[in-house]
Amino acid sequence: MARVAPKAWKPGKQSWTMTQQPLRGVTSLRFNQDQSCFCCAMETGVRIYNVEPLMEKGHLDHEQVGSMGLVEMLHRSNLLALVGGGSSPKFSEISAVLIWDDAREGKDSKDKLVLEFTFTKPVLAVRMRHDKIVIVLRNRIYVYSFPDNPRKLFEFDTRDNPKGLCDLCPSLEKQLLVFPGHKCGSLQLVDLASTKPGTSSAPFTINAHQSDVACVSLNQPGTVVASASQKGTLIRLFDTQSKEKLVELRRGTDPATLYCINFSHDSSFLCASSDKGTVHIFALKDTRLNRRSAHLCRWDLPQICLHS
Numbered sequence: 001m002a003r004v005a006p007k008a009w010k011p012g013k014q015s016w017t018m019t020q021q022p023l024r025g026v027t028s029l030r031f032n033q034d035q036s037c038f039c040c041a042m043e044t045g046v047r048i049y050n051v052e053p054l055m056e057k058g059h060l061d062h063e064q065v066g067s068m069g070l071v072e073m074l075h076r077s078n079l080l081a082l083v084g085g086g087s088s089p090k091f092s093e094i095s096a097v098l099i100w101d102d103a104r105e106g107k108d109s110k111d112k113l114v115l116e117f118t119f120t121k122p123v124l125a126v127r128m129r130h131d132k133i134v135i136v137l138r139n140r141i142y143v144y145s146f147p148d149n150p151r152k153l154f155e156f157d158t159r160d161n162p163k164g165l166c167d168l169c170p171s172l173e174k175q176l177l178v179f180p181g182h183k184c185g186s187l188q189l190v191d192l193a194s195t196k197p198g199t200s201s202a203p204f205t206i207n208a209h210q211s212d213v214a215c216v217s218l219n220q221p222g223t224v225v226a227s228a229s230q231k232g233t234l235i236r237l238f239d240t241q242s243k244e245k246l247v248e249l250r251r252g253t254d255p256a257t258l259y260c261i262n263f264s265h266d267s268s269f270l271c272a273s274s275d276k277g278t279v280h281i282f283a284l285k286d287t288r289l290n291r292r293s294a295h296l297c298r299w300d301l302p303q304i305c306l307h308s
Contacts, residue, residue, distance in 0.1 A: 025067075027085055032073040033129065033170035034220075035265055041068035043086045048073070064109040065100070066090025072126040075170075078103035079147060081126045081133065094122040097135055099147070115150060117142075124164025132192065134177060136164040141179055143192060154195065158182070165213060169222030176222040176240060185209035187216060187227055189240060206243050208236055215272075219263040226263065226270060232256035235272060235282070249282045 025043030032038065037057065040047045046060040046068055069085015080100040084093055091098055091113065099115035106112055117135055125136035132153070133146040138161055143154040159182050169176040175192040182188075187206040209229035216227045224246065228235045233256070235249040249270070251258070256274040263270050270282045283289035 025086065027068060028070050030070075030072055031262075033075050037073060037076060039071045039073050039080070041071040041083075041085065043067045043088075046071050046080070046082070060100075060109075062088070062090075064090075069094055070123065070126060072128055074128045074147075075130070079128075081128060083123050083126065095119045097123055097126055097133075115147070117144070117150075124161070125166055127166055127168035129168055129170050129175070130172075132168070132175070134166060134168050136161065136166045136179070138162055138164075141166060141177075143177070154190070154192065156188070156190070158188075159184070159212075163214070165216050167216055167218045167225075169218050169220075171221050174222035176218060178216055178218055178225050178240075180213045180216070181205045183207065185211055185213060185229060187213065187225065187238075189225065189243075204243060206238050208238065209234075215258045215261045217261045217263060219267040220265055221267070224263070224267065226261050228258045228261060228272070230257075232258045232274060235261060235270070237270075237284075247284070251280050252276070 026040050027043065028041045030039055036051055038049050038051065044067070045062045045065050047056065048058045049055065050057050065082060066084065066089045067086025068082060070083035072081040074080070078101055080102070082098045082100055083096070084091060095118065097117040098113050100112050101114045102112060104112050104114060119135070119137060121137050123135055124138060127134040128146065131146060133144050133150070135142045135144070139158055141156045141158060142152060144150045144152055156179070159180050161180050166177070166179040177190045177192055179188055180186070183205065185208055187208050189204045189206065208227045211229040211231055214228050214230045214232060216225065218225050223240055224237050225240050226235055226237045233251055233253060235251060237246045237249070238244065239246055251272055251274065256276045259273045259275070261270060261272045268283065268285045270284055272280045
């Protein structure tokens, strides 16, 4: 197996192709671990954007990768996790995760596919950190060492999880994984650093809501987890160490479908988007700011992110 190593992203020296084509058929959108970039999986391939300043950094076109269902970046490196999807996937269907190494030399795009994780059921989400990759199926989550010589470390059964809800702390100090628990409305937290690979150590459970979990998010250091239920009226924050509830934030009184919740990089703010066409921004440190936290938006926003 070829050595796979993340390297600093240098768009000028790599094979990202630039395009001015319209952003068409977006199937998913994900920010990288430090929120400095985001990537779009599309019917036409993959597109990478820098956040500040906001600008397109690169593009993998349809000829290279086909239509994409999911894409995940590893920080600002040359490694991408790809899951086929849409109307015309090139390399695989939705039950495999492919690792694209853009720094690897090759005559065609297949030479840049350096790893493959294959399953019997559709992959719903992928999360990466510098030393691990997490792959989420509807009823199971797999954790592998990554990127060199991947091996399966953990396997967790979950409650029915059709949205592939999961979050992974990117911090060097904390290797926390969170996902829906077996009990309705609960969260399970696993410290991957203190759990022995190959064991079935029970994750710690937080009873967060009365109805099924709809969104979950960890802050950057992994000290706080935020979640919302399918009702979509409340967002609750819990301390990941003590498992105690820290605060309860009200998005509104009418039920709503929340698309995502996200912390700012320094955990000063939390934002939430919903099918109501609104983005709510909550101040977590200076709560006096919260009376102006909701902003109307013309579009439904499936993924949003705050910068401090």
